[in-house]
Amino acid sequence: MSPLGPRRWPWFVGVVLAIGVAFYVLQPILLPFVLGALIGYLGDPLVDILERRGMGRTWGVTVVFLVLTAVLVMALLIAVPALIHQVDALVRKVPDIYRWLTDTLLPWVQANLSIPVSRLPEIDWTSRLAENWQSLGKATATTLRGITGSGAGLLAWLFNMALVPVVAFYLMRDWDVLMAKILRMIPKAWQENTTVMVGEADEVLGAFIRGQLLVMLALGVIYSIGLSLVGVQLALVLGMVAGLASIVPYLGFIVGIASSLLVAWFQFHEPGALLLVALVFAIGQVLESVVLTPILVGDRIGLHPVAVIFALMAGGQIAGFLGVLVALPVSAVIMVFVRHAVARYRASELYTGE
Incomplete structure (x- = not known):
């Protein structure tokens, strides 16, 4: 029988289907594992380089992990304040954009495309933006109360966040070993x-x-x-x-x-x-x-x-x-x-x- 003989295909198809069903059923808890696996996969080549230069696998993972964490923290410290400032500037421009749509673009389109004359409604942007920011604050407060009001929900959220670096560390350390074990599970043919x-x-x-x-x-x-x-x-x-x-x-x-x-x-x-x-x-x-x-x-x-x-x-x-x-x-x-x-x-x- 050939290496890909018909007797092996039902097992192969069954395993693929089982993995797909498990992914679909367990997706609510898979996000920290997927993120951890992504970080582990990205860091594995760097750990391999350090290991070839004589550093122990665990120490290599620790160094790579600290470097990645430092880069992420520095990027957040530099980018987040600038992003917040520019998003605030973008929000302040919304009334001007709306006024341009009403007074310039819409009349031009109506004049050149023979569309019946109509105007967009007048909006008090000062009060409307204040209401929206107030609604956003209320929604955020409600969400936080919902999370903190349930001890199980807060505990699950904290556990998921803490699980990502733990999963990433161990997968990065044992990546080559896990891949070799998975390969040995495949039929020899x-x-x-x-x-x-x-x-x-x-x-x-x-x-x-x-x-x-x-x-x-x-x-x-x-x-x-x-x-x-x-x-x-x-x-x-x-x-x-x-x-x-x-x-x-x-x-x-x-x-x-x-x-x-x-x-x-x-x-x-x-x-x-x-x-x-x-x-x-x-x-x-x-x-x-x-x-x-x-x-x-x-x-x-x-x-x-x-x-x-x-x-x-x-x-x-x-x-x-x-x-x-x-x-x-x-x-x-x-x-x-x-x-x-x-x-x-x-x-x-x-x-x-x-």
Whole structure:
């Protein structure tokens, strides 16, 4: 019987289905484990480097963990105050944007497209923003009372937050051992092919997770610095939003340039500023296409932009935020196995007819 004989396939399909059902049923408690696994996967190559240089595995994990924590804390200390200041400035601009829509854009559209004359309702933005901030405060207070009012709910939330670094530490320390044990559980007839496919899947995952995160961060920094040089007031918010949205192909560019042009117009009212904003995003796109993506990600993922959008929407529909978090990595790994399956099909008698 061939290595992929029919007697093994029911077991394989059963295991895959069992994993899928377990993921769906247990998704309310899986988020700290998924985040911990993500951190462990990102840190494992760094720990391997330290281990090859003579440092013990546990000490290497400790060093990597402390470095990652320090970088995260520094980024939060630098970025959060600036983000809060710029979000506050954005909120103050809402009345001006609404007034421009009412007094300029809507009349122009009606005059040029022969739409019946109508006006947007007048809004007292001073009282409306105050009401919204008051409602937000009430909603936040109600949520906090709901969490703290239930001892079990507060305990579960604290436990989940504390569990993420614990899971990340132990997975980072034992990553290679766990992978070897999982491989030994696979039928011996499959182990050679599985080792090859797991190696390709690891390459794809590494290219996606590490590479795409670096591309998103780099684009956010490029857009933020470029918009700051132009003088756009909300440069940090606009640049980071565009960088994060770039996880979907072209979405970051579309969202970023549209919102930045709108903000620049309200701030400067000059076509030259709009051209400079467009130049910033054009430079970002060129750098992404020519430098960032080829170097940091490469062409190994093989996911079509439509497949990326579908994977994100499907993940969100199935498992909410957790599904979105794992959608693209899972899709990238599935594509590795699909390519191998297609290659075997094309070499089979079913395809060749021989």
